[in-house]
Amino acid sequence: MELAPDLREYVRALSLQQWILTGILLIALDLVCIAVYRLCLSPLARFPGPKLAALTYWVETYYELFVGEGGQFPFEYQKWHKKYGPIIRINPTEIHIEDSYYYETFYAANKPVRKVEALSRRFGNPTAIFNTSPHDLHRKRRAPLAPLFSKRKISSRCHLIQRKVDEVCEIIKSEYKGAGKVLNCKNMFACLACDVMVDYCFGSKGDCIYHPDFAAPLIVATSSLVEPIHWFTQFPVLQTMASVLPDWLTDKLDPNIKHIRKLNSEVMEQCTKTIKAVDAGMTKDESDTIVVSLLRADLPKEEKTLLRLFDETVSLVGAGLEAPARGMNVALFHILNNPPALRTLQKELQEAIPDPDIMPPWEELQQLPWLNCCIEESLRLTYGTSQRMPRILDKEPTIYKEWVIPAGTIVSMDNWPVSHDETIFPDSFSFKPERWLGSPKAPDGKSLQRYQVAFARGTRGCLGTQLGYAELFITIATLFRRFDFAPHEFDIKDVEFHRDRLAVRPPLSSKGVRVLVN
Numbered sequence: 001m002e003l004a005p006d007l008r009e010y011v012r013a014l015s016l017q018q019w020i021l022t023g024i025l026l027i028a029l030d031l032v033c034i035a036v037y038r039l040c041l042s043p044l045a046r047f048p049g050p051k052l053a054a055l056t057y058w059v060e061t062y063y064e065l066f067v068g069e070g071g072q073f074p075f076e077y078q079k080w081h082k083k084y085g086p087i088i089r090i091n092p093t094e095i096h097i098e099d100s101y102y103y104e105t106f107y108a109a110n111k112p113v114r115k116v117e118a119l120s121r122r123f124g125n126p127t128a129i130f131n132t133s134p135h136d137l138h139r140k141r142r143a144p145l146a147p148l149f150s151k152r153k154i155s156s157r158c159h160l161i162q163r164k165v166d167e168v169c170e171i172i173k174s175e176y177k178g179a180g181k182v183l184n185c186k187n188m189f190a191c192l193a194c195d196v197m198v199d200y201c202f203g204s205k206g207d208c209i210y211h212p213d214f215a216a217p218l219i220v221a222t223s224s225l226v227e228p229i230h231w232f233t234q235f236p237v238l239q240t241m242a243s244v245l246p247d248w249l250t251d252k253l254d255p256n257i258k259h260i261r262k263l264n265s266e267v268m269e270q271c272t273k274t275i276k277a278v279d280a281g282m283t284k285d286e287s288d289t290i291v292v293s294l295l296r297a298d299l300p301k302e303e304k305t306l307l308r309l310f311d312e313t314v315s316l317v318g319a320g321l322e323a324p325a326r327g328m329n330v331a332l333f334h335i336l337n338n339p340p341a342l343r344t345l346q347k348e349l350q351e352a353i354p355d356p357d358i359m360p361p362w363e364e365l366q367q368l369p370w371l372n373c374c375i376e377e378s379l380r381l382t383y384g385t386s387q388r389m390p391r392i393l394d395k396e397p398t399i400y401k402e403w404v405i406p407a408g409t410i411v412s413m414d415n416w417p418v419s420h421d422e423t424i425f426p427d428s429f430s431f432k433p434e435r436w437l438g439s440p441k442a443p444d445g446k447s448l449q450r451y452q453v454a455f456a457r458g459t460r461g462c463l464g465t466q467l468g469y470a471e472l473f474i475t476i477a478t479l480f481r482r483f484d485f486a487p488h489e490f491d492i493k494d495v496e497f498h499r500d501r502l503a504v505r506p507p508l509s510s511k512g513v514r515v516l517v518n
């Protein structure tokens, strides 16, 4: 398009200063237009909440990066809920709801929701189901995995978990029992959960538990991997930059990265080997692992590439490590910190398991009422994730009470406010296994179990729920049947939610749950 001659003359005659001024004016005009749109014209403008949060994402950035030890936004918008009510706008494009009684409706199993695409690259494995955004693609990818994590399948492979726990017990017996040596449970449980997942994915033997003091470098590295999550979320360009940095520089920035690199190359190698083995025809026994099942699944070729298998397995090891390990930590801490609960558990285990060296299968452990209550109560205080779980419903609006949230809007809820809903779980910060005894009901008459949200719900709920339960039952029953633990410098802060890093994190100063073994 040609500029009118007068305008052309005018533009030509502009001095450098005038150019800069014009630029500033245009940027200012653009910002004003964005502000007017966000505050007055956007379909979300009528939702309650602080105007500054509706105006700019910097409010979220501020609380995630610069307040305290970071990851403080969940605590901030909880305060907003107290002021503005159960539905609020927490940033220019997202609505947040805090209402435990709506959780199950929102995270329904029959809703074709997608996740936020921009969050899928935060951990560098965008094609894993955890990170897959579109509903249909996610369904296609999750389908072949689901049978591998069914209750029946997990039951049939529980001996693998028991074997791993037995190996941990041998280490405790030989190195810690009666020796006055402090046992770091945080590391121990992380090693255990990691080895279980490695067995599950590859059928090979994980060896994290054999590192001195359970301080396996891989565990330390995975734990530190989530630390920069808010930087990567708030400034996605950093994800791209991090992925192209040379190894020597990333090692300088975070020396732990080299262990992740090692895991990545081992996973690559394992996947490559398995692809070759499956191509060559494998024996039936070996077909149980996740990689083999994915390769044999009825999926198009592009879903079975080395990169896709790599993304899925690395992500599964990560997901299957963090949450179960935290669950076990929370359980061990609270049971030990609550002597009446401990005594009841020990009595129940002694009566049900006469010989501690012969542990009953998971099915039998599930019949023990007090053990059940302790596990449910621990899971309640585990929360699963500390971060809100955004979902987008594209084809229809989301209806909450009188509010109609337009289709295509990001809507989110959190787990931990449900766990601390005082109408459902009175005295919610206390560990009270007895609240799960019998068939308890919530105030709405529904089973209390419906408000156990540690594994989330709906199409994107936890894939590893049964494996998580099995690990918790077997580990907690075995440890408390075989050993007498004494708390060492116990501090409730070690298991509380202080910082959001997607995973629940204690204060930076926390040394983790530690015990002595008598």
Ligand code: HEM
Residues within 6 Å of the ligand: 129, 130, 131, 142, 149, 316, 319, 320, 321, 323, 324, 327, 382, 383, 384, 385, 388, 389, 453, 454, 455, 456, 459, 460, 461, 462, 463, 464, 465, 467, 468, 469
């Ligand atoms: C105590 C144990 C566990 C808890 C409390 C837990 C909790 C959760 C939660 C809250 C989510 C939803 C996260 C979100 O949407 O942001 C989730 C998803 C997921 N979990 Fe777990 N988890 C546990 C164990 C496991 C295990 C052992 C595995 C290993 C297979 C696993 C694999 C996954 C996967 C793959 C997803 C994503 C599912 C999808 O998007 O379709 N989890 N888990």
